[in-house]
Amino acid sequence: MYILAINGSHRRGNTDEILKKILDGAAGKGARIELVRLLDEKIENCKGCMGCETTNTCKIGDNFPKLFDKLLKADVLILASPNYFNNVSAMMKGFIDRMNAHWKNPAIAGKKVVLVMPGGYSKESIKRGMRAFEEFPRICKMTVVEKLMPHVDGPNEAKEDKKLMQECLELGEKLVIG
Secondary structure, eight states, X not given: OEEEEEEOOSSSSHHHHHHHHHHHHHHHTTOEEEEEEGGGSOOOOOOOOOTHHHHSSOOOOSSHHHHHHHHHHOSEEEEEOOXXXXXXXXXXXXXXXXXGGTTTOXXXXXXXXXXXXXXXXXXXXXXXXXXXXTHHHHHTTXXXXXXXXXXXXXXXXHHHOHHHHHHHHHHHHHHHHO
């Protein structure tokens, strides 16, 4: 089993720690894992040219095609973004927008997806952000198998929350063993 996690955070903090712990759990049960930080990738924003509507490919030359190939190979996709203004981060939104060429691809329909959205401010704000996040897999006909919405404010709060870290570890294990 191959589990691909895509981190849409602009920093290495709560979202990163949550993903690492989920992946630790999956690896402990024998899964092959990979964490991609959009922060480290050269992925340009969609230009809205609509060329992909007829070709199902994007003409922008960057790292997105390599990331999409990994997505295709993944048995489980974990998408993670901090909650920014009741929505995903700009980097995660950029990734989602670049999927425009592929949203009808039958190879991604039914793909198992975990959505992770840590955030501060209020639990209601995180719920609103998650509702926005859920639209992407719905449109692509992917299957959301788990959602994680921890309320964490400080930059290292997730890592210090032993209960949350245990929940993440168990989630990773569950993704492998069912």
